[in-house]
Amino acid sequence: MFHVKLKMKLYKQVKEILELVYSGSNLNLVMDQYKGIEDEPRLKYLVYGVIRYNFALEYLIRKLSKHPNDKVQTILFIGIFELWFSNKPNYAVVNDLVEFTKESFENPKIASFVNAILRSFQRDKESLLSELNKDYSTKFNLPNWFIDKLKISDKPNYLSIISGLSYHPAFGIRVNQRKIKLVDYVSKLVNANIEYELINNKLVLSEACAIEKLPGFFDGEVSVQDIGAQYVVDILTRNNVSPKFVLDACSAPGGKACQILENYDCDLLAVDIAHERLAKVKQNLDRLNLSAQLIVGDATNQKWNKDHQMFDLVIADVPCSATGTIKRNPDIKLTRKLSDIDNFVMQQREIINNLWSNVSNDGYLMYITCSVLHDENQDNVTWIKANLANSILIEELQILPSLHNDGLFYALIKKHNG
Ligand SMILES: C[S@@+](CC[C@H](N)C(=O)[O-])C[C@H]1O[C@@H](n2cnc3c(N)ncnc32)[C@H](O)[C@@H]1O
Secondary structure, three states: OHHHHHHHHHHHHHHHHHHHHHOOOOHHHHHHOOOOOOOHHHHHHHHHHHHHOHHHHHHHHHHHOOOOOHHHHHHHHHHHHHHHHOOOOHHHHHHHHHHHHHHHOOOHHHHHHHHHHHHHHHHHHHHHHHHHHHOHHHHHOOOHHHHHHHHHHOOOOHHHHHHHOOOOOOEEEEEOOOOOOHHHHHHHHHHOOOOEEEEOOEEEEOOOOOHHHOOOOOOOOEEEOOHHHOOHHHHHHHOOOOOOEEEEOOOOOOHHHHHHHHHOOOEEEEEEOOHHHHHHHHHHHHHHOOOOEEEEOOOOOOOOOOOOOOEEEEEEEOOOOOHHHOOOOOOHHHHOOHHHHHHHHHHHHHHHHHHHHHEEEEEEEEEEEOOOOHHHOHHHHHHHHHHOOOEEEEEEEEEOOOOOOOOEEEEEEEEOOO
16 A cells, blocks of 8 residues: 555656656756655656657657647656666556546546556557657657758758767766876776776766775766767867966866866856856865865956956857757757757857957867757857957867767867967
8 A cells, every 4th residue: 555655656746746847847857856765766867757758759649649638748758768778577567557647637537548548559559669769859859940940050960960969868977186186086996886887088887886885986076077078188288389378267066177177277256147056156166175266256247356367268168959868858849949959050150259268378278068969169250250350260179979978079269369
């Protein structure tokens, strides 16, 4: 009896979360409220799973029900997802969800409807699933507007991008070179029986790992950071840039700021518009035994810069569509709209235009996004070259999303002494 109650409670929580996200709430913020609850892993599995496979699930439900019932859409999403992927026996999935529907709705016809749809899926599963391959939106679970946009703007890479976004997120880690050498950290992983791959000298674990189990995490030896987000130092190194005064203007939670401080003896000012997010930068700095100056400020103006400081490196890791991180933040595919992209581009140009005045002569701006869209990446670099005085593009790097990493874009721009 107790067990049944727990199962019903879990379904109730999953349904509540999904309904919030489907009506526009941010998945990470909603999930924060469920941290540490009983059965959190299963809750996450169901919530993230349904959102990841949203476009296929929508298609399957459309095929299975002649008269769709919006009220039970979420329950059907959960049921079909479980029948498709989980190792729970099919009869138990159907029984539990029918029971849950009875608890949620007084009308018994609704439970019969759920029962019928789930059983039809179970019966025709193989042929229904094979239909998903006919269309990229259902095959890769991405919105059509996004696929169409990529196809136009990045024909050579578009298939690799959409397939790269369909994996589960990778678990990249960054070793703090100030505390431990990469080779010695690798030995610690081996001793802890944690499987890893080394890609471009960056570590990706074969499975997600709780931070408590990550050797040396609390001693500041290592941080969790997608390896696609770890290219700042590679780019600076191969262009012989060794910064002394760094502004990280959209800094939180501080992944790139900390990586810079781990690798260079420099003064770093971390600015972010969100007070509560800047607190995370402080937490990360403290854990890694690093220090920086922190200011809450808006990178579209100079109000934060009372002393009119100039920097030989300005990092602008700007707010963006985050389409390169869809694996990690699957709600992006539900909430992001084509019309958002122009707004991001406007905001990005406002930020870089403002920050250009903080770059000293012969200094550098590193423009970064976690987008895979040309509008926010290559097109903004073209805009920079045309609009920012004395700018020269030194290096542009598009990291495509893959099994091992998210998609990120970097451009290193120099201000020449004109
Ligand atoms: C992509 S995240 C930065 C990630 C960070 N650089 C890292 O490596 O961990 C973008 C950040 O920009 C901040 N932001 C958004 N608009 C801003 C603005 N106008 N001025 C300063 N920060 C802003 C957001 O609060 C967010 O923390």
